[in-house]
Amino acid sequence: MDGVPETVTAALADRQVEGQVCLEAGAGVGNTTAGLLAAGAKRVYAVTNDADHAATVRERVGDGNADRLVVIEADLRATPLGTGSVDLVTAHGLCNVLPPADLDAVAAELARVAKPGGRLVVDDYAVPPTDGAVNRLFALENAAARVVDGRPALTFYPVAVLAAVFADHGWTVEHRKTLLDPVPWTEAHLDAHADVVRGYADELPDVIGEPLAAIAADLVSAIGSERTGTMYSLAFRLVDV
Numbered sequence: 001m002d003g004v005p006e007t008v009t010a011a012l013a014d015r016q017v018e019g020q021v022c023l024e025a026g027a028g029v030g031n032t033t034a035g036l037l038a039a040g041a042k043r044v045y046a047v048t049n050d051a052d053h054a055a056t057v058r059e060r061v062g063d064g065n066a067d068r069l070v071v072i073e074a075d076l077r078a079t080p081l082g083t084g085s086v087d088l089v090t091a092h093g094l095c096n097v098l099p100p101a102d103l104d105a106v107a108a109e110l111a112r113v114a115k116p117g118g119r120l121v122v123d124d125y126a127v128p129p130t131d132g133a134v135n136r137l138f139a140l141e142n143a144a145a146r147v148v149d150g151r152p153a154l155t156f157y158p159v160a161v162l163a164a165v166f167a168d169h170g171w172t173v174e175h176r177k178t179l180l181d182p183v184p185w186t187e188a189h190l191d192a193h194a195d196v197v198r199g200y201a202d203e204l205p206d207v208i209g210e211p212l213a214a215i216a217a218d219l220v221s222a223i224g225s226e227r228t229g230t231m232y233s234l235a236f237r238l239v240d241v
Contacts (some may be wrong), residue, residue, distance in 0.1 A: 003034060004024075004031065004034050004035040005035075007180060008028045011123045011179060012039055015088060015119060016119070017039035018041070020088045021043050021088075022044045022089070023040070024090050025047055026047070026094035026097075026135075027046035027090060028092070028149075029053060029057070029058060030053075030061055032092040033057055036045060037069065041068065042068065043068050043070065044068060044070070045081060046069065047076060048071075048222055049076070053217075054073050057069075066123070069147075077109055079109060079113060080137035083102060084112075084115045085113055086113045086114050087115055087119070088213060089110050091120070093123060095162060096124050096157070099151050099155055103155075105112065117237060117238060119235065119237055119238075120159065121236075122177060122233070124231065125183065125229060125230070125232075126232055127156040128229040129229060132187050134190065134228060134229075137190060137197075137219045137220070138193065138215065139217065140219065144196075144197050146202065161210060163234060171237070171238055172237055173234055173236055174235045175235050177233045178230055179230075179233050182227040183231050185223075193216075194219070199211065201213040
């Protein structure tokens with residue numbers, strides 16, 4: 001299927017996908033849903049709590065896959081999927097948008113819906129190097145999120161931390177691989193983060209929001225693009241107890 005990122009293809013390369021019932025946790029724009037369908041998944045549940053993302057996934061991969069694709073708008077901490085109903089779970093670029101309390105709850109829910117012996121693939125970004133220019137934009141995004149929501153928008157977890165969180169819910173690591181080193185933060189990626197800042201700015205009084213939006217735009221212009229940090233993939237198996 002066209003448009004499947006190389007990071008998704010690499011993360012799924014050694015996973016049994018064909019004939020499997022799969023869950024893409026945090027569907028986003030459907031990159032991993034597309035990858036799972038292309039690899040022959042029997043059914044893919046694409047779960048997101050964002051209506052715009054749900055619409056995008058349906059538009060992007062819905063045609064010709066009506067019998068294999070179910071897009072669900074739901075909170076990942078409490079999905080409508082049955083206990084032990086999924087063979088393979090994927091979480092591609094999900095954990096970095098979950099604060100620790102939500103991450104733990106999501107890890108528990110993914111363990112609930114997975115079959116004993118089921119597999120999980122978690123792909124995410126390592127903590128960016130302290131000298132990375134992109135950190136200034138991420139810090140601004142988190143500051144805006146804290147003002148509006150009282151919580152950060154982004155949390156970058158070291159690989160050992162993610163492994164430990166999922167281990168607490170019965171997942172055992174099978175292997176780790178590096179997907180990107182360095183990560184190419186393009187102008188489009190940075191502008192997407194600036195858009196998040198602008199969204200928060202719109203919810204604030206102009207005297208606060210307008211400077212925030214202006215700083216975000218200035219940072220995107222100043223950075224342009226940057227290659228820094230890594231993206232990793234962790235493959236887990238749910239311990240059959």
